[in-house]
Amino acid sequence: MFDGMQRRIVSMWFPRLPTDRALRLCPIDAPFALSLRHGNTDRIHDLNRQAETQGLHRGMTISEARVYCSGLRTRQADPVGDRRFLTGLRRWALRYCPWVGIEDTDGLTLDISGAAHLFGGEEALLADMRARLDRAGIEVRLGLADGRGAAWALSHYGEGIAAPAASETALSSLPVAALQIEPDTIIALQRFGLNSIGALAAAARAPLGRRFGPGLLTRLDQALGRQSESITPLTEPPHYxxxxxxxxxxxxxxxxxxxxxxxxxxxxxxxxxxxxxxxxxxxxxxxxxxxxxxxxxxxxxxxxxxxxxxxxxxxxxxxxxxxxxxxxxxxxxxxxxxLPLQQIGQDIATPEQLDNLITRIGTRIGLDNIRRFQPLDSHIPERSFQLVPVTDSQPRKGCSTQRQRPLRLFPPEPVTARGSTPPERFRWRRMSLSTGRAIGPERIAPEWWVEDDGWRSGIRDYWRVETHQGRRLWMFYTPQRPAWFVQGEFP
Incomplete structure (x- = not known):
């Protein structure tokens, strides 16, 4: 991209990005930590310096942290919000160069080749970055080198500027963990006495390749500038x-x-x-x-x-x-x-007319006031459906059931009848009815894990009752408290 120009990369690392974002919204001058739930336990996701001085660290359970620090203030972490905040920082960093990429979940990578002189040189550019972020209350560590790997190593383990074509000298004293390699590989290298990047670079390459594979040598060459490493900036979302x-x-x-x-x-x-x-x-x-x-x-x-x-x-x-x-x-x-493209044919039904109708009505009374019934997977009649806004849902088919359900469903209404089988004669809604045919019973038990006053009477035995007067009713009997009720009517 830059012919005849020395490539220069800046690694910008935010070691406390989640905490800095949370404290910007609501400052707290006390030990502070963000918690995130892992399994059934709340653990520390991030924390400020005051909490670290009390002996707390990431991954510690919140209950254990309160033992060490009784004055610890906590909030729930928001990884999605942190990601949006990092994306906003990426847009801010475009003021320094046009090539800015996101590094993991807490860093940025900038290709400032040919742009440092616009800010008075590399040192002045990094000083400007640090000053602006300090004013915003965001802790940052900066590294500048010829390659992405070297800049990342400096920001995370050294923080400084590597002179052009001098990455090996600047990184020689840094630990091998600065190469972004696996923890098992780091432990194995330390057992062989290879604790620093300089010692690793001086070791024979062939035994290292046979023992640890080509990945270690690739990381080493990228950090020392022997092998290039690309930076892929995020594409801006389309502006509609x-x-x-x-x-x-x-x-x-x-x-x-x-x-x-x-x-x-x-x-x-x-x-x-x-x-x-x-x-x-x-x-x-x-x-x-x-x-x-x-x-x-x-x-x-x-x-x-x-x-x-x-x-x-x-x-x-x-x-x-x-x-x-x-x-x-x-x-x-x-x-x-x-809204992906779809194949249009005779066998595909298009709901465009219904959408147009809903939109036209919504412009008059508000889309939030238009709702539809959605089925729920519950055998309790009252909980087998819910009302949801039409704009936030799509039509769904009903839950599969082999039992016939009435088209009209209403709260249970008592009837005057006795016995555990459908009565021959009973009164409902001031009408005297006589049973012609009864199909049942279908026993429905309450969902014990849901608090529902309407089902505290226990199980119900449902019957489909056809009367001589032409009414087809859905009735149930409660054995615990003997009584009959009508809850629905078939067409």
């Missing part, structure tokens, strides 16, 4: 937003819809190229007086068809106050979901 600046202000709904149509075509083409669909869209209309109005649109399902999306904006655009005119339109997909 388009803008249209108008030469003359507009104010009519038809003109805004015409401009929006052009924006939708460009945005949906970008979504299709990435096999994605928009769930939430935001149209920003900038007026000539520099005030802006937004028209949000939430969709019931991921979409990227301009013809289907365009009419859904009409209601919101009609309510916009254009003032003295609108001179810029900006359309952004703020929530995007994967």
């Amino acid at each position: 937003a388009v803008r249209l600046t108008l030469p003359e202000p507009i104010g009519l709904t038809a003109d805004v819809m015409a401009g929006l149509e052009r924006l939708l075509q460009a945005l949906c083409a970008k979504l299709k190229a990435h096999e994605a669909g928009a769930r939430v869209l935001c149209l920003t209309l900038r007026r000539v007086d520099q005030h802006s109005q937004t028209v949000p649109l939430r969709l019931a399902a991921a979409m990227r068809d301009p013809a289907r999306i365009l009419p859904l904006f009409v209601r919101g655009i009609e309510d916009v106050d254009s003032g003295f005119g609108i001179d810029q339109l900006r359309l952004a997909a703020t929530v995007v979901e994967p």
Whole structure:
């Protein structure tokens, strides 16, 4: 990439990244640790310096840590949030060079070849990095060398700058663990007296290759600059937003819809190229007086068809106050979901009409107010389904069962009857009914691990009862407290 230029790599290591992030949100001047659950035990995931001075370390159980340090303050760790924070630091590091990659879960690698002079030299560049991170409350260790392996070794075990073409000299006194090799290999090398990188580099290569394999020699050559090691920067996520600046202000709904149509075509083409669909869209209309109005649109399902999306904006655009005119339109997909291409044929049912209907209703009453029934895997009738928002779920088939269930289900209603078998005559809802045919019983036991006052009476014996009056009822009998109830009705 840089012809005739010495390659220079910076390794940026954040030894307490999770703790630094947590303390930035809520500072605490006391021994502090983040806990993470392993199996059935909460263990220390990360900790600050004050906790380390009390004899605590990573991997220690929280209960054991409180014995050593009674004033320990703890919170739950958030690895997902830490990863997002590290990604944000990567974007910040782009101010120093265009090539920045993430190293494991707590570091960054920067290729600053040809960029150090912009900051006054390598030492000034590292000083600027350290000063900015110190002000942000983030502890960092920096290493600079010709290769990625040497820079990583310096940041983790030496912290400093290796002069160009002098990596071997700078790393000679560092332990062999700085080569990022397996712990078993480190122990084996120490048994042979090879404790430092300098001693390992001076040893015969052939016996090392036979004893430890080519991986050890590859790591050694990469650290000493004898073998190059690539840096793969993260690609920026696609930006799903388009803008249209108008030469003359507009104010009519038809003109805004015409401009929006052009924006939708460009945005949906970008979504299709990435096999994605928009769930939430935001149209920003900038007026000539520099005030802006937004028209949000939430969709019931991921979409990227301009013809289907365009009419859904009409209601919101009609309510916009254009003032003295609108001179810029900006359309952004703020929530995007994967929407892979599908083969369209006669045997494939498309739910587009239902999604359009749900979206149209949602623009009036809110998508969160539209819900659907979803089946649950439970033999208890009341717990065999749940109500969920239609936007956060997909239709599912019911749980497999060989028992017929009523179409209408309601809370148990008592009937006047006696005996453990379906009565010949009984009263329900002020109606006198007589049994024509009864099928059952089906005994259902309560789920003892769930607290439910409605099932504290114990088991139930369910019957399908067909009456001479034409009602087909789902009735049950409770042996513990003899009584009959109706809970459902078949069509």
